């Protein structure tokens with residue numbers, strides 16, 4: 001099981017998809033190639049990895065790295081909920097479609113949702129971005145968009161974004177109810 005890693009007082013929390021082979025072997029999220037890109041993006045905004053908390057939607061590696069199944073997401077979400085509740089971060093960054101769709105309760109894809117921030121549970125700000133593995137496959141354009149999203153993260157952490165964040169995506173008609181469903 002790969003539970004999560006990081007500071008218990010983190011202001012910033014990342015939620016990925018599921019452990020891969022390296023994570024499974026080492027028992028820590030994002031230690032493989034995708035993790036190295038995450039480290040690079042954090043370094044760009046001067047945030048030490050030790051200051052953040054990192055978790056995944058699934059706590060175990062899906063066989064052959066296949067996509068998480070709905071019943072697996074259901075079985076694991078209580079752990080993620082409690083991790084978020086205990087850490088109580090100011091900013092939650094969802095990495096890729098699985099984390100974003102679960103935490104924003106939407107079917108809209110990451111390409112449309114990223115690039116902005118959303119008001120979220122416990123007064124936190126949620127910022128969706130691509131999964132680092134997608135940037136490794138997708139090249140410089142995807143990486144540049146991730147850099148922009150991380151810059152937004154750093155602005156929010158520094159209190160430099162003064163306008164109100166948008167609410168949930170239109171597809172989520174009752175955000176409060178949708179989040180209660182996730183965190184029940």
Ligand code: URA
Nearest residue numbers: 016017018019029030
């Ligand atoms: N990809 C993820 O989504 N999580 C990890 O921990 C590693 C790779």
